[in-house]
Amino acid sequence: MTDDFLFFTELLGMPVLDLKGRRIGRVKDAALVPLVHSSRIDRFLVTGGLTWLTIRYDQIRSISLDKGISLSDEILTPYHDDEYMLRIGRDLLDQQIIDVTGRKVVRVNDVTLEIQTDGARDSLTVLEVDVGLRSVLRRLLQGALPPRWIRSLQSRIPPNSIRWEFANVIEPDPLRRLRLNISYEKLEGMHPADLADIVEELSPAEREAIFETIDSEVAADTLSEVEDPKMQARILEALEPEKAADIVEEMAPDEAADILSELEEETSEEILEEMDSEPKTEVRELLEFEDDTAGGLMNTEYISLHENASVNDALAALKGNEDLLDGLNTLFLIDEEERLIAAVPLARLFLAAGDAKLRSLAVDTLIQASVDQGQDRIALLFDKYNLLTLPVVDEDGKLAGAITADDIISLLRQK
Amino acid sequence: MRKLLSRFRYHILIFFAVIGPGFITAVVDNDSGGIYTYSAAGAKYGYLPLWTLLPITFVLIIAQEMCSRMGAVTGKGLSDLIREEFGLRITFIMMVLLVLVNLTNVMAEFAGVASSLELFHVSRYISVPLAAIAVWFLVVKGNYRSVEKIFLFSCVLYVTYIISGFLVKPDWKEAALYSVKPVLLLDSGYIYMLIGMVGTTIAPWMQFYLQSAVVEKGVTAKEYAASRIEVVVGCIMTNVIAFFIIVACAGAIYSIRPRDIQDAGEAALALKPFGQYAFLLFSAGLFNASIFAACILPLSTAYSVCEGLGFEAGVNKSLREAPIFYFLYTALIVLGAGVVLIPHFPLVRMILLSQVLNGVLLPLVLIFMVFLINKVDLMGEWVNSRWFNLATWATVIVMIGLTLAQVGIAVRGTP
Numbered sequence: 001m002t003d004d005f006l007f008f009t010e011l012l013g014m015p016v017l018d019l020k021g022r023r024i025g026r027v028k029d030a031a032l033v034p035l036v037h038s039s040r041i042d043r044f045l046v047t048g049g050l051t052w053l054t055i056r057y058d059q060i061r062s063i064s065l066d067k068g069i070s071l072s073d074e075i076l077t078p079y080h081d082d083e084y085m086l087r088i089g090r091d092l093l094d095q096q097i098i099d100v101t102g103r104k105v106v107r108v109n110d111v112t113l114e115i116q117t118d119g120a121r122d123s124l125t126v127l128e129v130d131v132g133l134r135s136v137l138r139r140l141l142q143g144a145l146p147p148r149w150i151r152s153l154q155s156r157i158p159p160n161s162i163r164w165e166f167a168n169v170i171e172p173d174p175l176r177r178l179r180l181n182i183s184y185e186k187l188e189g190m191h192p193a194d195l196a197d198i199v200e201e202l203s204p205a206e207r208e209a210i211f212e213t214i215d216s217e218v219a220a221d222t223l224s225e226v227e228d229p230k231m232q233a234r235i236l237e238a239l240e241p242e243k244a245a246d247i248v249e250e251m252a253p254d255e256a257a258d259i260l261s262e263l264e265e266e267t268s269e270e271i272l273e274e275m276d277s278e279p280k281t282e283v284r285e286l287l288e289f290e291d292d293t294a295g296g297l298m299n300t301e302y303i304s305l306h307e308n309a310s311v312n313d314a315l316a317a318l319k320g321n322e323d324l325l326d327g328l329n330t331l332f333l334i335d336e337e338e339r340l341i342a343a344v345p346l347a348r349l350f351l352a353a354g355d356a357k358l359r360s361l362a363v364d365t366l367i368q369a370s371v372d373q374g375q376d377r378i379a380l381l382f383d384k385y386n387l388l389t390l391p392v393v394d395e396d397g398k399l400a401g402a403i404t405a406d407d408i409i410s411l412l413r414q415k
Numbered sequence: 416m417r418k419l420l421s422r423f424r425y426h427i428l429i430f431f432a433v434i435g436p437g438f439i440t441a442v443v444d445n446d447s448g449g450i451y452t453y454s455a456a457g458a459k460y461g462y463l464p465l466w467t468l469l470p471i472t473f474v475l476i477i478a479q480e481m482c483s484r485m486g487a488v489t490g491k492g493l494s495d496l497i498r499e500e501f502g503l504r505i506t507f508i509m510m511v512l513l514v515l516v517n518l519t520n521v522m523a524e525f526a527g528v529a530s531s532l533e534l535f536h537v538s539r540y541i542s543v544p545l546a547a548i549a550v551w552f553l554v555v556k557g558n559y560r561s562v563e564k565i566f567l568f569s570c571v572l573y574v575t576y577i578i579s580g581f582l583v584k585p586d587w588k589e590a591a592l593y594s595v596k597p598v599l600l601l602d603s604g605y606i607y608m609l610i611g612m613v614g615t616t617i618a619p620w621m622q623f624y625l626q627s628a629v630v631e632k633g634v635t636a637k638e639y640a641a642s643r644i645e646v647v648v649g650c651i652m653t654n655v656i657a658f659f660i661i662v663a664c665a666g667a668i669y670s671i672r673p674r675d676i677q678d679a680g681e682a683a684l685a686l687k688p689f690g691q692y693a694f695l696l697f698s699a700g701l702f703n704a705s706i707f708a709a710c711i712l713p714l715s716t717a718y719s720v721c722e723g724l725g726f727e728a729g730v731n732k733s734l735r736e737a738p739i740f741y742f743l744y745t746a747l748i749v750l751g752a753g754v755v756l757i758p759h760f761p762l763v764r765m766i767l768l769s770q771v772l773n774g775v776l777l778p779l780v781l782i783f784m785v786f787l788i789n790k791v792d793l794m795g796e797w798v799n800s801r802w803f804n805l806a807t808w809a810t811v812i813v814m815i816g817l818t819l820a821q822v823g824i825a826v827r828g829t830p
Contacts, residue, residue: 094498107725109503133739136724139503203490204635231633 003065006124008088008111009142015068016046016055024048027069031085032126034181039164041113041124044069045079045087052079063115063122065147072121086169086180088126096202097129098168100186103194105201109135112161129167132160172205174212184210188218196225199235208238211247220250223259233262236271245274253279254299254407257286286401294378295371297411298392298401304332305358307341312354314344327406330389332399333358339397342366343389368393371400375411382408435563436628437483437642439711440621441475441649442570445656446708447527447679448520448766449615450701453657454682456608457664459673460600462586462593465661467609468654469594471616475650477810478781481788481799482622483646486629487639488797493626493780494723496787506723512776514743517620517716519769521751524712526762527705529755530680534698540756547752550710551745555730566711572703573656575696579686580659582693585666594658607824614821617814619776622784624715627722636797663697713747774822778815785811 014027025047033042044055059073086092092108099106110130116123130138134157141150168186171177187195187210199207199222211219226232236244236259248256248271260268260283268287272280282300289295301324303317314331333342342362352361368391369378381390382405390403445453456464482493489496498506528546529539554562600606634642668674668685676682683698714730717740721728727737734741754760785807789798799807 094502096495104727107498109725131725136503136507140507203630205490207490228633234633234635 004115005127006063006065006113006115007130007138008093008113009139010065010147011113011124012089013143016044017068017070018074019071021070023068024071025053028052029087029089030124031082031087033082033084034086035084035179038181039125039127041088041126043082043085046076048076048078053077054079057123058121060123061121063124083176084179092129092169096170096206097162098170098187098198099131099162100166100168100190102162102166103190103198105198106131106162109139126164128161128163130159130161133157134159135161170202170206170209172209174209177209177213184214188214192218192221193225195222196227200226200228200231204234204238207235211235211239212243216243216246217250219247223247224251224255229258229262232259236260237263237267241270241274244271248283249275249279252299252301253282253286254297254401256283258291258296261287261291289371292375293371294369294373294375294390294392294403295400297375297378297407298371298403299407300401302330302332302391302399302402303328304334304338304399307333307335307359309333309358310354311349311352311356311358311361314349314358315354327404329404330391330402331358332391332402333362334399337396338399340366340368340391340393340399343391366391369403370394378403379408379411435567435645436486436625436632436634437479437645438570438649438652439563439566440625440628441479441646441653442573442656443624443704443708443711444475444616444618444621444653445573445660445704446520446524447531447701447705448523449657450527450660450704451679451682452608452611452615453660454664454679455676456612457661458668458676458682458685460605460608461665461669461673462589462662463598463600463605464609464612465590465593465658466595466597467612468658468661471613471657472650472654474613474810474814475616475653476647477807478617478622478784478814479625479646479650480643481784481807482626483629483634483642484639484797485784485788485794486626487634487642488636488794490630490635492630492719492722493623493784493787494719496793497783498723498725500787500790500793501783503724509776509779510720510723512772512779513619513623513719514716514747516618516769516772516776517712518747518750519765519772520618520620521709521712521747522754522762523766523769524705524709525752525755526766527679527701528709530678531683531698531702531705534680534683534694543752543755546706546709547748550706550713551748553710554714554744555741557730562710566707569703569707573652573700575700575703576656576663577659579693579696579700580663580666582696583663583666583686583689585662586670590658590662590665607821610817610821610824613814613817614770614774617777617781618773619780620712620715620719622780623719624711627715627718639797663693667693709748709751713744713751716747717741717744770825771822774818774825777818778811781811781814 008030011027011030015023016025016027018024027044027046029045030041031043031045032039036042040057042057046053046055053076055071055076059071059076061070061072063069088111092111094108096105096107108129108131111126112128112130113124114127116125134154137154137157138150141153166186168184169182171180171182199210211223223232223235226235236247248260260271272284275283286295286300303321303324305313305317318325329346331344331346332340333344335341342359343366344358344361345363348361367381367385367387369381371392371394378390381387388405391399392401392403394400485493485496494506494510497509525543525546529543532542533539553565629642663686664682667689668676668682679701680698683694683701686693686697718728720743721737721740726739728740729737732740754762754765788794789804791798
C-alpha cells in the first residue's frame with residue numbers, strides 16, 4: 001500500500017534501514033533548513049549507537065509507513081546542533097504558531113508531511129500543521145496502537161489543519177529568526193484589528209518580536225487596536241526607543257498621547273526624544289491635558305480654512321492632506337486669530353459650486369467644547385446632537401483640536 | 416520633587432494594577448472544604464492546632480510565589496508551559512486528573528451552597544439550581560475585569576469570619592499562646608486533622624488559576640515586585656481568616672464540650688448561643704466562600720485544559736469559536752450542581768475521592784513547577800536561587816509526604 005502522506009508522529013520512531021536492509025536506528029526528529037528550502041525536510045535525526053546521526057534528504061531512497069526509511073547512501077555524519085535547523089519535534093510540535101488565514105493563535109499537535117517521489121528517491125515536504133481533536137487523538141495513541149489502526153480510527157473525526165504557507169512560526173530571538181528565515185511579512189497583510197487580537201494572546205516576548213519586525217505603519221495601526229491601554233504601554237516600553245518612536249509617529253497624535261501618558265515619565269521622554277519634531281510637538285501639547293477632559297480626548301489632526309475660503313480652496317486643502325482623508329467628515333472655518341467660526345460637513349461640498357463660499361455651507365448651530373470640559377459631558381453632547389466630529393477650543397476660543405465619534409466609542413467601551 | 420512624586424504615583428498605580436490574582440487565589444483556598452476542616456479542628460481540639468498556621472502560611476507563599484513569578488516572566492499559563500516543555504501525553508494525563516479532581520471539588524462547593532442556605536431554611540432544590548445558573552451567567556456574560564471586581568469584593572466578605580470570631584469571645588490569651596507553641600499529641604485523630612489542615616492548603620487547581628490570572632492581568636517581570644507583595648499579603652490574610660474560624664469554633668464548641676462536627680453548617684449552628692449575628696455571619700461567610708469557589712473552579716479548569724491541549728478558550732469567544740471550552744465549563748457546573756440534588760448520592764465518598772486524586776496530582780504539579788522554574792531559557796535571571804530551591808524542594812517533599820499520608824488515611828478510612 002502506498003500513501004502520499006505521512007504524519008510526523010508516524011515518522012517518529014520509524015526504523016531506518018541501510019543498503020542491505022539492516023536496521024541502523026530509529027528516527028528521533030526531522031528538520032527543515034528554511035534558508036535552503038521552506039518546506040522540504042532536509043535532515044533526519046536518527047539514533048545510532050551513543051550519538052544521533054544526521055541523514056540528508058538526498059541519502060534516502062524510499063520512505064513508507066509500513067517499511068520505514070531505506071537509505072541510498074550510508075556515509076552518515078554525527079548530529080551536532082545546527083543553528084540553521086528548524087526541528088519539527090523540538091521547535092514546532094506543542095508550540096504556538098499563528099494561523100494567518102484563520103487569524104488566530106493555535107498550538108501544533110502534529111504535522112502532515114507529503115511523500116514526493118521523483119523515481120529515484122522519496123522526499124518529504126511539510127504540507128500542513130495539524131490542530132484540533134483529530135491530531136490530539138493521533139498523538140495520544142501513537143505507539144500504543146499500530147499506525148494503520150490509528151488512521152482508520154481518526155478518520156471519523158473531521159480534520160483541522162493549516163496549510164504550511166499560512167502558518168507563521170513565532171520566534172522571540174532575533175538572531176535565530178534570521179537563521180531560520182522567519183519573517184512576519186505575512187502578518188502585515190492582515191487587518192490590524194485581527195492582528196491585535198492575535199498579539200493579545202501571545203506572551204510579552206513574542207509580542208515584542210512581532211512589533212520589532214513588522215512595518216511601523218502596520219505596527220501603529222495594530223497597536224491602536226490593542227484594547228487594553230496597559231498592554232499598549234507594555235509593548236511600547238519593551239521596544240527600543242527608536243522603533244517605539246517610529247511607531248508613535250505613525251499613530252494619530254491623540255492615541256499616541258494616550259499611550260505615552262500610561263508610561264513612566266522617563267520612558268515616554270526617551271521615546272519623545274527620538275521622534276521627528278512636528279509630531280513630537282503635537283503629542284507633547286496633548287500630553288499636557290488631563291486624560292478625562294476634551295483636551296485629552298481630542299486629536300490635533302484636522303483641516304481648518306479661513307472663513308472667507310471657497311469650495312475650491314477646500315478641495316485644494318484636501319489634496320494637500322491626503323493622509324487625513326480616511327476619517328475626515330468635517331472642515332472648520334477660523335478667523336485671522338484662529339478663533340473657530342463655523343463647521344462645514346464634508347458631504348455638502350459635493351453639491352456646491354466651486355466658487356461658493358464655505359461659510360454658506362456651514363451648519364446652523366455650531367457645537368463646540370472647551371479643552372477642560374469633562375469627558376462625560378462630551379459624550380453627552382455627541383449623543384444629544386448626533387455628532388460625528390466635535391471641535392475643541394482653548395480659553396481664547398482658538399481651535400485646538402477635534403474629537404471624533406470613534407474616540408467616544410472607545411471611551412464608552414472602556415466603562 | 417515633581418519627578419519624585421510622579422514616580423511614587425507610578426509605583427502606587429502599579430501596585431493597584433497587579434492586585435487581584437494573588438488575593439483571589441489565596442482567599443479562595445478557604446473554600447467550603449477548608450472552612451469545614453478548620454471548624455472541625457477548632458471544635459475538637461480547641462486552640463491546640465493554631466500553631467500549624469504559621470508553617471502553612473510559609474508553604475503557601477512558596478508555592479504561590481513560584482506560580483506568579485512564572486506567569487509574570489514567561490507570560491504563559493502553567494498548562495501552556497507544561498505542554499511546551501513536557502509534551503502532549505503528559506499534559507493530557509494531567510488534564511484528565513485535573514478535571515476529575517476539580518469536578519469533585521465543584522460538587523463540594525455546591526454542597527456548601529446547599530448546606531449554608533439550608534441554615535436559612537432555603538431548600539437545596541431551589542438554592543443549588545439558582546446558584547448554578549447565576550455562576551454560569553456571571554462568567555459567560557460578564558467580562559473578566561468586572562468579574563474580577565466581584566471576586567475582590569467577595570474576598571472582603573471573608574471579614575465576616577473575623578467578626579464572628581470576636582463575637583464568640585474566645586480565650587485570646589490561649590489563642591495567642593498556642594499560635595506559636597507547637598503541640599503534638601500522639602492521637603491518630605489529631606494527626607489526621609493536622610494532615611488535613613496542611614493538605615487542604617495547596618490544591619493543584621490553585622497553581623493553574625493563579626498563573627493564568629497573573630498572565631491575564633498582564634503583570635510583567637518589571638512589576639513583579641509588586642505582585643510578590645500581593646501574593647505574600649494574600650497568603651497571610653487567608654491564614655488570619657483560618658485563625659478566626661478555628662478560634663470561633665474553639666470558643667463556641669470546644670470550650671463547652673469538645674466534639675466531632677459533620678459539616679460546616681453544624682459549626683454555624685453551634686454559634687447560635689453567642690448571638691444571632693455570630694451565627695448569621697458565619698453562615699453567610701460559608702455561602703460566600705462556596706459560591707466564590709464554585710465560580711472560579713469550573714472556569715479555571717476549562718481554561719487550563721483548553722490552553723494545555725490547544726483548544727480555543729476564553730469567555731470573550733463565541734460558542735462556535737470555542738465549543739470545547741464552553742462544553743467543559745458548562746458540564747462541570749451542571750454535574751457539580753446536579754449530584755448535590757440526587758437523594759442519597761454518596762457525596763462524602765466523592766469528596767474523599769477528590770482528596771485521593773488531589774494527592775496523586777499535586778506532587779506531579781509541584782515537581783513540574785520546580786523543573787520549569789529552574790529552566791534558564793524560560794526564566795532567565797528569574798530562576799530560583801539556591802536557597803529558594805532548597806526551601807522549595809523541602810516544601811515539595813513535605814507536601815508530598817503529607818498528601819500521601821492523607822490519601823492513605825482516606826483510602827483506609829478515618830481512624
